[in-house]
Amino acid sequence: MDERARKVDYVEKVKLRVGDLHPGMYVCELDRPWLETPFLLQGFEIKSDIDIEALRRHCQYVYIDMLRTRTVEMTIDALPPRSYLNDKRLTSFEKEIETAETTRKQTAIMIRGIINEVRFGKTVDIAMAKDAVSSCVASVIRNPDAMMFLTQLRRKDEYASQHAFNVCIYSIILGRHAGFDAAELEALGTCGLLHDMGKIAIPETILNKEGALSREEMALMREHTTKGREILLAGHNIFSGSIDVAYGHHENLDGTGYPRGLEGHQLSQNCKIVAVVDKYDAITSARPYRPARDHLHAVGILNKMAKERQLDGFLTEGLIGYLGIYPPGSVVELSSGETAIVLESNPAQRLRPQVLVVRDREGAQVERFMDLAETSKDAFGNPLRIKSVQRSDAAEVDLNRYRKVILDSLNA
Structure with missing residues (x-):
């Protein structure tokens, strides 16, 4: 390019x-x-x-x-020379997905371990976090779509660890867009992984409340940024940037954020990156007080926030530009009436990704892989394309149900 x-x-x-x-x-x-x-x-x-x-x-x-x-x-404009948009995938989705899944499982176990240790009064084990992030960076560099797909496999009972993992992965991807090298990506990924540590100190009755928070409850919720700073400061060999991000990932470029009301020139690049991806993952995740929003809904909100100078415009465009219309893990309806899960994008034809068809036009369950870049017509000879994007819950497609099918089939 x-x-x-x-x-x-x-x-x-x-x-x-x-x-x-x-x-x-x-x-x-x-x-x-x-x-x-x-x-x-x-x-x-x-x-x-x-x-x-x-x-x-x-x-x-x-x-x-x-x-x-x-x-x-x-x-x-003016992409950095090391931007991911200038890169080619080093391995195929098929080869990377199993390694990425192992890394995701190990990272989830590590995150839960850190959370439990902090709850029992111990300090954060930064060495464990760095090892996990290093594996995440290596996987993203080889093939980002594999990790991107795994960010969509959400479980309601694992929100804290899943959100930390997702923000880590999205941050690494966005860091590549900004031209970060491997060492910088590892530092950034660690910031993403630990950004919400302060929520450990927030009562679960507030974190999991189904209705709107009262003014007092919202004030307590916002304390998670200060609590996160305190928790990380108590650790050993903690990367100072992770403390800064835990404290400042809810600051806005126009000074309307919290806890200090900082403006854009006072925020680090890592802080700006985590702010963008944290918003995206929060919007697309189901919470006790609302269902998950779909990808295009999140894109609209991020664009609005960037326009109002709450989020960095260049970084917001970078994330949206990578995700595109059909990010890995999206549930889509094909023009044939079939329902499919997007697995991997085709860089040369972003609107014609590789998919797993999970329901035929009559609604019967099937399991059939298809590369839309190579398949232009359906079984009846009609033009085949993606007709619409659906929320997985609305389409009644449980992505976790197909995790093993996808891993087994791609590695057969």
């Missing part, structure tokens, strides 16, 4: 519920004829929430033209 500004374009339409729309999206098709609605133009950009409300009165879902949509389309 050359050093000139480049544009990441998405040229196919994507089906979205009206409730997931955001200003800047370009509506190209409705779920009913245009003449049955009051919209004068057959295709328009959503300018405000008023447009969304008008669509809500007449439609359940619409189709978005990703080429004309400003909330997903982005321009990435």
Whole structure:
């Protein structure tokens, strides 16, 4: 890739519920004829929430033209020479997924061990954390899609360890975009892994409350940044950057964050990176007080926060640019009526990834691998493409159920 500004374009339409729309999206098709609605133009950009409300009165879902949509389309200027966008995968998804799964399991065990030790008054074992992060960095460098897929295999009873692992992986990926070398990635990954240590000191009744927090409860929740700093300061040989990130990952570039109200020029690059990926993973994770939001919903929120200078714009664009429309682990509906799980993106054809088909057009369960870059038509000779992205819970697809199927099949 050359050093000139480049544009990441998405040229196919994507089906979205009206409730997931955001200003800047370009509506190209409705779920009913245009003449049955009051919209004068057959295709328009959503300018405000008023447009969304008008669509809500007449439609359940619409189709978005990703080429004309400003909330997903982005321009990435002057990529650092070591950016991941300049890299080729060193191993295939098939070869890396088993190693990545082993690394994920070991990291999860290590995180739970650290949490339990801190709860019993012991200090953080930074050596264990560094070893785990080193393995994560090596796996991401070899093939980031394998680790990206594993971030989507979520269990409700493992939120703390899963969130720490996910933020670690996303941070490493975004660090590569920023041009970090291996040593810098390991330091950054450690920051991501330990960023929420302070939540150990927050009562579980607050962490797991199903309703909205009261003002007093929110004040206690926000103390996790200060508590995290204190916990890490008590450790031995702790990387100072991890203390800074635990303390500052909820600060905003415009000074509206907490606990100190710092502005962008006062925040480290590691802090800015973890802030972006922490928001993304929190939005796409199910919590006691709300269901998980889908990927495109999260993209809309991140874009809005970057526009309002709460998040770093370049880093936000970098994460969205890598994830694309169909990140590994996404559940999608094909134009054939089949349901599939995205496994790995095709760098040359980002809209035609490799998938595992898990339900046929009649709804019967199947297990069939397919590379959409090589398969242009369905069994009936019709053009085959991804029709829409679905939430895994809404589609009733349990990604964990297919973990062993995917690992066994790819390593057969």
